[in-house]
Amino acid sequence: MSAYRIDLAGTRYSFDNLAEVMACASPARSGDALAGIAAASAQQRVAARWLLADLPLGLFLEDQLVPYEQDEVTRLIIDSHDRDAFAAIAHLTVGACREWLLDDATDGAALASAAGGITPEMAAAVSKLMRNQDLVIAARKIENITRFRNTIGLRGRLSTRLQPNHPTDDPQGVAASILDGLLMGSGDAVIGINPATDDLPTIARLLTLLDDLRMGMDMPTQTCVLTHVTNTLALIGAGAPVDLCFQSIAGTQAANRGFGISLALLDEAHAATQALARGTVGQNVMYFETGQGSCLSSNAHHGVDQQTLECRAYAVARRYSPLLVNSVVGFIGPEYLYDGKQILRAALEDHFCGKLLGLPMGLDICYTNHAEADQDDMDTIATMLGVAGVSFIMGVPGADDVMLGYQSTSFHDALYLRSVLGLAPAPEFAAWLERMGLTDPGGKLLRGDPFMASVRGVPALGGLCG
Amino acid sequence: MADLPDITPLRQRLSAFTNARVAIGRVGSSVPTGAMLEFQLAHARARDAVHDALAPGAVEQGLAGWPSISVHSAAPDRATYLLRPDLGRQLQPEDAASLQMDQAQLAIVIADGLSATATMAHGAALAMAMVERLRHDWRIGPMVIAHQARVALGDEIGEAMDAQMVVVLIGERPGLSAADSLSAYLTWAPRRGRLDSERNCISNIRPPHGRSIAEAADEIARILSRARAAQCTGVALAGGEALAAEEGPD
Known part of the structure; x- marks a missing residue:
């Protein structure tokens, strides 16, 4: 006999367990179909949502989708659950929780005080009942602020990760993209390189380059080379200038093992990076990347849908009070998110759920060339996320990452969002842009020549300034 | 068009070190027409390659x-x-x-x-x-x-x-x-x-x-x-x- 049943319009729909209800209630996406857990029909999908709407939030504390005994992420979620914070919403069903989120009387402060009581599974469940506009309006209420050398996530602000990747990690090639980004007002979330290699001496050279550029231009921002946490630990040990510790994370212990990490390793890395005490206005030192589909791709999904598993990765992230969390939403390919519609939906879900759980969410709004998507889709996603209050997006020269071979957002795209939505960079960085003559007092981007003249003597820029 | 100064010399200097789309200029906040169409052509080439089939006898x-x-x-x-x-x-x-x-x-x-x-x-x-x-x-x-x-x-x-x-x-x-x-x-x-x-x-x-x-x-x-x-x-x-x-x- 099935554990979950609902009679709807003369048809009985049965689900074997809560994971099946959740998977069937999810908006359609190719990754859940690939896993064989998606709803078999459009009507079954709505039936699952109807059933889900009447389930109490507290059920997710009892009926665990990934067994407590088998998975340290589940243990983290259950053991760190804040019962006092949960008390305010414990009486709600999933459907009533949606209405609580959308109610004008529920403000950002109410959401912030409930965050510790909300588990990833609860956030995922309610998001499955929310339309795209619901995901925008609820996320917009939430302001999750983090600090290192500047302040990320303030209302009315949009930060960018300047992503100056180069296929051979050539220092001058990287510096050229950084200079281009700075001229376009990019780089306040982080200046972060995906290295082409895992070679530690090369990564150390890139870290030194970034640090020299930052100090040479007196920039109030932070830098990062996005390499495995074990490499970062080794580089910290060797005295390399590490601001932030990066790691890709996922929502199950087995998928994290596939990434070569555990909570114990992340604990160690977090402590080692904090001990450097390089932040000036705060000590949020971790930078995490996530993305729907990573558990399935490492065959570690426990029959749970990819959006719920993504939310579980946020439980891993929030243990470390990160500076930045970034869902690389369209990178994984069409077998997980097929087209622009599915990528948009996932982007809004990830942003809302991450914010609800208390995280400083950014999005790598992106696609690969085998997905059914193009720049027009990215414009739509960027606009909706901007309205929703996304903390940061990527800045890639011309939106074309020549190292990773995918398309993200350009420096121009961030200018577009700042322009149409009246958003500014992080306050410390905005002041620096003005001081350097890159923007006028109103924040409007200016011609770059006073800046070029003033940084001409910075050795790490080589001859790039002419 | 683009209101960055000296855009051509800047592009030449930056492009000497990377094949990234650096210093493509801007009109207001947006990408100039030529750079936009160059991007679209590159994407079209990639899309056609993804959907291309091996022609009979070609190999x-x-x-x-x-x-x-x-x-x-x-x-x-x-x-x-x-x-x-x-x-x-x-x-x-x-x-x-x-x-x-x-x-x-x-x-x-x-x-x-x-x-x-x-x-x-x-x-x-x-x-x-x-x-x-x-x-x-x-x-x-x-x-x-x-x-x-x-x-x-x-x-x-x-x-x-x-x-x-x-x-x-x-x-x-x-x-x-x-x-x-x-x-x-x-x-x-x-x-x-x-x-x-x-x-x-x-x-x-x-x-x-x-x-x-x-x-x-x-x-x-x-x-x-x-x-x-x-x-x-x-x-x-x-x-x-x-x-x-x-x-x-x-």
């Missing part, structure tokens, strides 16, 4: 009369191929039987992968450069031309041919800067269920901009002789290049 005619067999994966069309990587790793049932008579030590698979454009441009040339270097040391089977194929399809092909080793030449996922880049994946003792960590990979085979045919064939020959001595490929092959899992059309 065969480059094989200088070397025998070949055409096989299909269990993905019947491109849309299914893109949504179901698992089907691209299996042969359609009737094709497995057609390979069983062909005992070879070395199986060479020329596969479309995510860019038939790359496969048609470089696949046959690389296969014949391999034959030239390897024919005295290895009994090489007929070339297997594989449609709607992922890398791991080579495992089932190699297993059916009872080969010691399979080399899969396959089109890489197109980027904006290159839609015609080929990779070679080398797997010792191919059989279904092999892991990516058990393969070696040579990527960016793309004359004249990337690795040349001769360089790639030399490197493949070197890895083959080391694999035969060590009876393995992948991370277990000492000094072997570990396979970057996110790179290939696996």
